[in-house]
Amino acid sequence: MSRLYQLAGVAADAIAVDDGVRSLTWAELDDGSQRVGNGLEALGAAPGSHVAICISNRTEFVEAVIGAWRAGCAYTPLKTGWTADEVGAVLDDAATSIVVTDRDGARSAAAARGIPIVDVAAGFDTWLADQSDVPLPDDRAGYKLPYTSGTTGRPKGVVLSGSGTTPFAAGWAGLARWAEIVHLPGEGTHLFLSRLFNGAPQTFGFGAMARGATLRILPRWEPLAALEALSRPEVTSTIMVPTMFRQLLALPDIDRSVRPNPNLHRILHGGEPCPTSIKAAFADWFGEVLVEYYGFTEGGMTVVGADEWRSRPGTVGRPFAGMEVHVLDAAGADVPPNVEGTVYFQQSSGQRRFHYQGEVDKTEAAHQGTAFTVGDIGYLDDEGFLYLCGRSADLILVAGVNVYPAEIEQAIADVPGIADLCAVGGPDPERGEAIVLHITLAEDTAIDEVLAAIDGAANERLAPYKRPTSVVVIDEIPRDQTSKVIRRELRDPLWADAPQFATRPPSF
Incomplete structure (x- = not known):
């Protein structure tokens, strides 16, 4: 049987993951993930079953992912801010067998469908202790089934070639190779600043672990706390998005002539376009340690x-x-x-x-x-x-997270008093882009009532980062002769006075 600490080449009693409240040694993570896998089987999961994981930034996320993986399940990390409707769409599409979560939206969606729930926020350690510690077979070939928003506005599962054919140990080694590609060190601490469900940060964070690094998880992004964490000498790598660069550079009373941490050898960044001036300023401060990647779920x-x-x-x-x-x-x-x-x-x-x-x-x-x-x-x-x-052309990127206009429009379209609508991305100095909703009104409509109804629909149906930050009332939504919306006519004026966003798509 392959032990995690043996695969990572580290001591069993070394710290594998720490969220500031709970920490696990490699031996404890190995045992805990085995118990999670056995617990999923006790609830009815089998190799190939789908497990949805919707957990905030805590060590239990790591145990759940590795446990589902070792059990041979297909697992999907879900965005923790999703509503019950948004979670439910994935549960239905994937024929989910079990939900592991600490979030109300996921609990509600699972309960409404009669899907068993492992509640990480209530009695997880007791549940874990009750599960078998019998080692799971090494030949189990679990895999990640990521979801991304489709053009219809609902998330779509992305099935990568070879899914379900690679045994766990080989898959773990594959994560280590991903980390090697971008030169993530296999010693010290990899600082996790994003949400654990985020695809690339998760891949590279687990990859750093697979090379032997400790994973240190911050509960949420907060610029000053992040800077303090980045300055700790044990931190050797991290992954960020340009929005984080901007917010750290904006902190007052910081001496940027001094490199915060000489041991910080690698900062990966991606997820959204990064203005050259922001990247250069951040590199001047932190040193020539930035590695940029461009990729996507597919x-x-x-x-x-x-x-x-x-x-x-x-x-x-x-x-x-x-x-x-x-x-x-x-x-x-x-x-x-x-x-x-x-x-x-x-x-x-x-x-x-x-x-x-x-x-x-x-x-x-x-x-x-x-x-x-x-x-x-x-x-x-x-x-x-x-x-x-x-x-x-249509994609809106809010703080590095993809948002599709069709999903926004679908959630708002039935609001009484709206005759037509179109969502586009406008400039936001903090998050890169913000969602701007353009609407036309039906006759004899009270605008205040419509705005209140839009807020209500968005709050009920959309995660916070997907909700419009501005609503613009216009006379007509521009469309071509085939009735397709000409989005550039609404989007381009918003960016006309924002030259710092040089990577915004041109109109074609």
């Missing part, structure tokens, strides 16, 4: 280190080994260097990377042969470095 990733970025400001790098990047025109042909087009990734093996669960049409639309895209626009320079002109 797969594909480019990486650029500090030196390469300094000589090519704005690039998001080149693809890592085993992946190719292409920029294609509307006909699907490669465009010359320095010419804009749609960014596609392709595995060097020639195999398809993923499919959307139950969404054949959307899977095909995302592919040109075996190459795939999420619709981003960019170009390659003469040396193969990728530059992004921006995100796909």
Whole structure:
């Protein structure tokens, strides 16, 4: 039987994960995750069953993920801010067998469907102690089934090629290789500043653990507390989004002539475009330790280190080994260097990377042969470095989290008094983008009543980061002759006076 501490090459009594309230040694994490896996089986899970994990930033998240993985289950980390409706959509789509959570929305969604719940906030340690500690078979091949919002506004499952075929130990080693690609150290502490459900931070955080680092979890993002944590000498790596850079740079009374922590060897960042001025200022403060990545749930990733970025400001790098990047025109042909087009990734093996669960049409639309895209626009320079002109036309990126307008519009569309509506992203100096809702009113409508109803619908149906921050009343939503909304006519004026957001998508 493979022990976690043996796989990570560390002592059994070393600290594996710590959230400031509860900490686990590697031996305790190994035992706890085995018990979680056995407990899931006792509740009816079997290899291939789906387990939804909706847990805030605490050590139990790590136990639950590794436990479900070792049990051979498909597991999905869910956003903790989702409403019961949003969670329920995933539970239905994935045919979820068990929900592990400390969140009210997930509890309500599971209870409404009669799905067994493991409540992390109430009696988890007692429940864990009651489970069998018999080792789970090493050949179990659990896997992560991530969900991302689709163009219909509902999350879609992304099934990666080979899911359910890799035994746990090999998968754990694969995480270590991901960490090696971006040069995350295998010693010291990896500081987790994001939400644990976030895809890339989770992958790289677990990857650092797989290399032997301790995972230190902050309960929430708070700039001053984060700076204090980053300054601790045991912290050797972390992952951030540019919004965090901005907020740390804005802290008053900080001496930025002194590097906060000489032992901090690597800061990964991605999730949203980063203005060059912000990145340069942050690198001047923290040192040449920044590594930028560009990727998405469906797969594909480019990486650029500090030196390469300094000589090519704005690039998001080149693809890592085993992946190719292409920029294609509307006909699907490669465009010359320095010419804009749609960014596609392709595995060097020639195999398809993923499919959307139950969404054949959307899977095909995302592919040109075996190459795939999420619709981003960019170009390659003469040396193969990728530059992004921006995100796909409709996508709104709020503090590094993807929000699709269709989901906002679907949640608000039935509000009485709204004749038509369109959600777009506008500039927000703190979060990168904010959601701006444009509406037209039906005749004889009281605007105050409509605004109150919009707030009510958004609060009931949407997570906080998806709720509109502004509502603009206009005479007509611009549409083309096929009745498709021309979003750029509403979006572009919002960005006209925001030159610092140089990576905003152009209109085509």
